[in-house]
Amino acid sequence: MSNDKLTLALQKKGRLSDGSIELLKLCGIKVSNGGNHLKAVAEGFPLEILLLRDDDIPQYVADGVADIGILGMNEVLEKKKDVEVVRNLGFSKCRLSVAVPKTVEYTGRNFLQGKRIATSYPVILEDFLAENNIQAEIHSISGSVEIAPSIGLADAIFEIVSSGGTLLSNGLREVDIIMRSEAVLISNPNLSELKKKLLSKLLFRIEAVQKAKHNKYILLNAPESKLSEIISLIPGMKSPTVLPLAEKGWCSLHSVISEDDFWEVIDNLKDAGAEGILVVPIEKMVV
CATH class of the missing domain: 3.40.190.10 (Periplasmic binding protein-like II)
Known part of the structure; x- marks a missing residue:
């Protein structure tokens, strides 16, 4: 090293x-x-x-x-x-969940009391069971956990879930999300x-x-008479850049908006009189 x-x-x-x-x-x-x-x-x-x-x-x-x-x-x-x-x-977001056979009725976490649970995450499962005062038998398996209920090894599993397709193909359904991971x-x-x-x-x-990744660069045209109202909708990192257009009475505004607020902001801008709205991805953002 x-x-x-x-x-x-x-x-x-x-x-x-x-x-x-x-x-x-x-x-x-x-x-x-x-x-x-x-x-x-x-x-x-x-x-x-x-x-x-x-x-x-x-x-x-x-x-x-x-x-x-x-x-x-x-x-x-x-x-x-x-x-x-x-x-x-x-990125690589997933969840750790409890899954049971499709035909089994899951009545809540008390269902796990006294049950056999197969998992490749015995430490996290043990902590979860202890926090919920549940006594259960943990079967630690390094792979192919989803097959455990069908071969009679376990009553439920505790495993990583992304799309849920593997669970479905093994006759299981996700019933309780215990933690989310990334x-x-x-x-x-x-x-x-x-x-x-x-x-x-x-x-x-x-x-x-x-x-x-979480922000967009926005450019728009705005009438000077609506400038204050439109600026209040897109404050940007500090404040929007405002440039005069060749057409008298109009300005161009440049700013940054959050991906989470994107559609709401766009709708509000249109209602306030903004035109020619362009939205551009940002490759890097240093503030």
């Missing part, structure tokens, strides 16, 4: 890996294809990449073999290693000052990408 670079642990392959590589790309960091190797080369930032199983990442970061890592919050909670969650990343950036709590500075620079890039 280099002292003048950050070592980042990533999932070797899969949806989480793809999302991580895409985030780094948007941050100006190109990662070469590691193939079957455990390391990959990064360009555009002082970074070394380790390609690992996602459930091994917490241990590598806690031990200092890797300085930082990207993985699901579910794995952080399951492994309970000495790492710090630095930032939520907003990709997070974790760090070793004992980084050197140099590596803390490098991590801060990386977080700056990530923040710029995330803010751009």
